[in-house]
Amino acid sequence: MRSLSRLGVLVAVAAIVAGACSGATSSPTSAPTTAPTQAPPSGSASTAAQVEIDWYHIQNNDPGKSLWQKLADEYMAAHPNVKIKLTVLENEAFKTKLTALLQQGDVPDLFQSWGGGGLRQQVDAGLVKDITADVASWKDTINPGALGMYQVDGKQYGIPFDLGLVGFWYNTKTFTDAGITQLPTTWDEFLTDVQTLKGKGITPIALAGKDTWTGAFYWAYLAVRNCGKDGMEKAVTTGDWSNPCFVKAGEQFKQLIDLKPFQKGFLAAPWDGAGSSAAAMATYNGAIQLMGQWLPGTVNANSGGSRGMGEGLGWFPFPAVAGSPGDPFDGLGGGNGFAVGKDAPPETIDFLHYLVSLDAANRWGALNSGILPTTVGSEPSTTDPMLSLVLDGRAKAKFVQLYLDQATTPELGGAINEAVATLYGGKGTPQSVVDAISKAAAGQ
């Protein structure tokens, strides 16, 4: 009896082991099933094998959502062998979903990316495809500053379709009331204007202290000015933040903080929604805000049912810092693009090219939805006066630093935002900010 039951156990164990082994060997055998997708792209559409492109994007609201759908439909009509499977997700839902997919190694063929450090992590994990050679023939049709954000160690892993720029939005009426007729072009002039506004009893600046990335814009822009393109690239790629220009950026930000220019309770203010810095600006409780091209829409949405500020907003680029090496028109910004998954069929590249063609970019621009197309020559298609101001600023920028919390890893980006928050939260010094960032960079 006993030996018989032992035999039974043995058989069961053997079955489990066999099952596990067959599970392990199933991955190589599955390779041939994906092989047909490696067939040459389009051309002889009738004979080409069917290909499916799995596409994830986050433009989940119209008009953008419809435009992407239309472009996909057009492409499928022209290439009957290609089937594009769209998955449209809201920003945060997308991030969660993508993390889960990447952890399973189930990478979409084409998916939303912001470039920078997040893309670098995906590259390091071998999840995205090097498309340098595939796009070589047409990459010059894309804004080079934007293109650079999707490069890792000189290789191209994605293509941007949108590049926005952070700059100072201001209330034109308040400026006129305060007698500011000349927009500030240097940091010192800017500080003087802030004092002028404060002297008139106007809250000069709206800041969202709860969303720490907003405060980090100040520090990052001053760093871009003080360190220049080379200084920024060195710090971001090597993790060495010891260049004194970063402490200097903190000192200059501290000059502004010491003027106490922010709205009451700014440390708890979110960027969007009730009690937000956008609402503060909409209700004339904050004349200036350093923010990306999406500000007008959000401010209008937070204006409490009225028609919003409309044409009452103006824009000026971040001022120059006297005696600093950075080009005074260099920018800080970022945008949206697509990365190509490791197992994507070659047709994906062709489809991606279609999505950033001049025609598609012009159609995006004409929507005036806040997406600022990156295809060279598409700039005039944007007709919204506010967005055109940002595009003018972008045209002058020879170098655009990607938002630091996207250029670095999520880990370091979070540490930078947190460190800068100690400065305007009254708990840190310019030196302690850099120390915290260096420590986080070294810990990776």
Added chain:
Amino acid sequence: MLVTHVATALGSRSRTGRNLRLMGVAGLFMLPALALYALFVLLPIVQAAHYSLYDWNGLEPLNQFIGLANFERALSDPVFLGAVSHNAVIVVLSLAVQIPFALGLALMLNRRFRGRSIMRLVFFAPYVIAEVITAIVWSLLLQPDGLAEHFLTAIGLGDLYSPWLADPDTVLVALFFIISWKYFGFHMILLLAGLQGIPRELEEAATIDGATRGQAIRYVTLPLLGPTIRVSVFLSIIGALQLFDLVWVTTRGGPVNASNTMAVYMFDRGIVRFQFGYGSAVAVILFLLCFTLALAYQRWVLRRDTDGATTYG
């Protein structure tokens, strides 16, 4: 089928065999629950403990084993230690303020008077509201130019207002106030239920023997209410240690980490900043802390209640 099976089993086997048989049947019935428990409770704990030994961002293969370095890092990070101290402050304040307050209300509402049920309902209502909703509502009330400021200004106390949630020095107390507002009703109901289990005759007897109302409460009611108070304290401690939703929605741990809690820190580092290994280490610390505390409390405080040796006897 099974019953006859068990019956024959009971009839035909020896005592030990019968016990084994019974355990087998019990195990069979518990199997679904045990399987779910293992899959969704035990396994994640083991997994978190495993991840906590790695430097892992959730994307790369799990191959950078770093031993206990994540734990060393957490225990030497002033932000994490700050978060631990904030949890401790909330625990102490809850026990010192929230529970006595709930107890007072329960004693009051245990007496007969008109409108008693409505009062009970009103005090209990905040507990029914979701924590996220509570957080949003109170953020709106306390923000500059919000209802709190307008109210204080209207009654001539406008100078008293300050944006409490935006000040690193006051944010924790403001959060504690919101937590208490939400949970005092829950503890009140618990204690009220406990009070109703105490025979009224006992207090009456004490009164007849010459005890004042205060003495009757001190020497008769409170000792009899002991088991309920101890459960209330226990729930309050565990709740304070795991505090997350309310803080995340109102302040996200800010300003400048002044309202960080262990759970907020864990979520921020682990999920937001993609440090799954480090986040897991923080989760393990939080788990060990809660687990040890719960066991110790069961062992030394709740034991006489669970053993049935209550003061009733």
